[in-house]
Amino acid sequence: MLNVRRLNEIIDNSTFKVEDIASSLESTLGGSSKKAVKNWKNGLMKPQPKNDHIDALAQTLNVDASELKxxxxxxxxxxxxxxxxxxxxxxxxxxxxxxxxxxxxxxxxxxxxxxxxxxxxxxxxxxxxxxxxxxxxxxxxxxxxxxxxxxxxxxxxxxxxxxxxxxxxxxxxxxxxxxxxxx
The missing domain is CATH 3.90.470.10 (Ribosomal protein L22/L17)
Structure with a gap:
């Protein structure tokens, strides 16, 4: 499961935008990556983030994957x-x-x-x-x-x-x- 509070802290303290994160996740999520990242940021788990999605998100944000789980x-x-x-x-x-x-x-x-x-x-x-x-x-x-x-x-x-x-x-x-x- 994704730790939404921690994800919002990391995004707020960095220079990353939702569009940048979504573009790096297109290989695992496909065309709906921007909508998925917005949903996750708002606490709505649709689509449900899997472990490989969280790992890719952590790699994009340059943090350890366990911080986002x-x-x-x-x-x-x-x-x-x-x-x-x-x-x-x-x-x-x-x-x-x-x-x-x-x-x-x-x-x-x-x-x-x-x-x-x-x-x-x-x-x-x-x-x-x-x-x-x-x-x-x-x-x-x-x-x-x-x-x-x-x-x-x-x-x-x-x-x-x-x-x-x-x-x-x-x-x-x-x-x-x-x-x-x-x-």
């Missing part, structure tokens, strides 16, 4: 409401991975173990692609609502013939880690 993991349909999980996700956003793991281990909330599981998976994804695990930080920790949990449709009877719905919510947890680069 980010690794993510997801937990879809986690059995807790998004509102509760967001409280814990806000604690780790922007922190070093080891600090985030320590915070999650000692947070007395049910969702902390779920987020810790996703964080460890993202770190394992980065380690598999031979990233420096000691310099990783949590670039993004996002929680989206997923609606009612599967299999929890129903009503609870109330007084005078009324019925209240049973609403057990689910959420999607997304964690992205990237390498911290000092300048």
């Amino acid at each position: 980010a690794w993510n993991a997801t937990f879809r349909y986690a059995p807790q409401s998004a509102r509760k999980v967001r409280l814990v996700a806000d604690l780790i956003r922007g922190r070093h991975v080891r600090d985030a793991e320590d915070i999650l281990k000692f947070t007395p909330k049910r969702s902390a173990s779920m987020i810790l599981q996703v964080l460890k998976s993202a770190v394992a994804n980065a380690d598999e692609e031979e990233a420096d695990v000691e310099t990783l930080y949590v670039a993004e920790a996002r929680v989206d609502g997923a609606g009612r949990r599967i299999g929890t449709k129903g009503f609870i009877p109330k007084d005078r013939g009324r019925a209240h719905p049973i609403r057990k919510e689910a959420c999607h947890i997304y964690v992205t880690v990237a390498q911290f680069t000092e300048e």
